[in-house]
Amino acid sequence: MTDSSTPAGASDPTDALEEHDETFRTDLESLLAQPSISATDEGVVECASMVQELCLEYGFDEAEIVETPGQPAVIAHAAADRGGEAREKAADDDETSQETPTIHLYGHYDVQPATPEEWDSPPFEPTVREGPDGEQRLYARGAGDNKGQWFAHVCAVRALRETTGLPANVTLLIEGEEESGSEHLEWLVREHRDDLACDVAVVADGPIDSSGRPHVLLGARGLLYVDLELRGANQDLHSGNFGGPVPNPAAALTDLLASLEDDGHVTLDGFDDDVRPLTDRGREIVAEIPVDEDEIRDELALDAFETDADENYVERLLTRPNLNVAGLDAGYHGDGMKTVLPSEASANIDFRLVADQDPDAIYESLVDYATAHVPAGIEVELSRVAAMAPQRTPADSPVVEPAMRATREGWGTEPILKPTLGGSVPTYVFADNLDVPCLVIPYANEDERNHAPNENLKLSCFRAGARTTVALLSEFAEADLSGSSASASSSTSTST
16 A cells, blocks of 8 residues: 655645545555455455555554455444544543544445456556546546445545544445345444444445536435246247137236336335325425436437326436336247247336335235236246335435535535435435434446446546545534434335
8 A cells, every 4th residue: 555644734634635646546546456346256355455454544543354144344433533632532531422423434345247348448457548528537347336435435534634633433334245235234234233323324325416516315215126927838839729718927927017007106005105205395305406307308219208297307206116127028039930828927127115115015015916916827926136225314304414515515516415316225224223314425427337337437526525525524523413313214124
């Protein structure tokens, strides 16, 4: 690793960030050069050790590799500094530990697999070059998802420690299974609940808004992913000799899927019962989110969206749950004609859920519904692939305004406040198990190409992220976070 001495003359953390810029980029490139593919175990142990070493080098008081039933995680702590005195552990002073908030920061060191021949430069040989907009970008697997984002937190801690001091206690959790579904994250947080106790949790993951502006997200939608398989006869049959009296699994499957939705609403019993309605402030937030629906339609070559007359694109996307058919398979797919009556058909479906829906209850309802709605002669089997509970921090939580101010300061522009992330990240784990509000504040560019070839991180975004973390820790340290519990911000915990 690189030299960690204090930059000459730096008295402000933002100055220290600028003076250490080359050092930070070099260390980030070393981190990105280390493969850490959780799906295949490649390099994960080595990367966890590197994360631990970086945390200690960059000013954390302690960093521990924590074993899980799956991939190892790293938990690091940095105690608030006191007025220029030598750093001490806040736990040694009861009065200080009560008055000084603890900020929990989460990220993951594992990455998606990469196919080198699909990249313009090797995925684990970090390369800086101009992007399509002329800005300098760092190209590597994990640059935006998620090494570059959580490493910005680490750089912020170092800059604060070397200048004005760390204003708040910091707990950093970097897991190694996010790209494989965060299977053991909830177990990890429960096992180490006391060690991870905090006042607010912040997740830097995903891209900024498509407009190029940063955004602060009050939570994330949940997910339920299910495989459906329908079976009829014990073999494929000639449709002329058997079609009619012999039930067709493909027809039964399409009928079942069609019946699960009516005018954009999922028809499962009780599906919408637990949906938490938006507050007046929540509706204001949604109304203020900028979106150009015509531009989106043109880009996607669509004539219309599936929205009700009284709702717009953002409302439908972020405030209502939905069912998505992700894949279908049945019968013959080749050229020419094959009049086959397939013996089986399958589909992959996913539900995107909103607070306070429970993936467990919805899965059970789906099992009952599917079993009751297939015709005689057809067997149906459901497999639950993944589930993640939704989470949403109340819009009037005392953590929201400090987060908005910090993001504005870090990026130099007005951030967009949103009720939830469209996708699913495991924010519910912290809200449910630590009883704290949780926010998502992404640091990657809107076109980071996460999970795709040529994944990248704009260097300007990386720097803005580090500045934002500096401001976040200062804002939260000065804010009154009393009463900032999760306050019903998520539904029942669900393992992924």
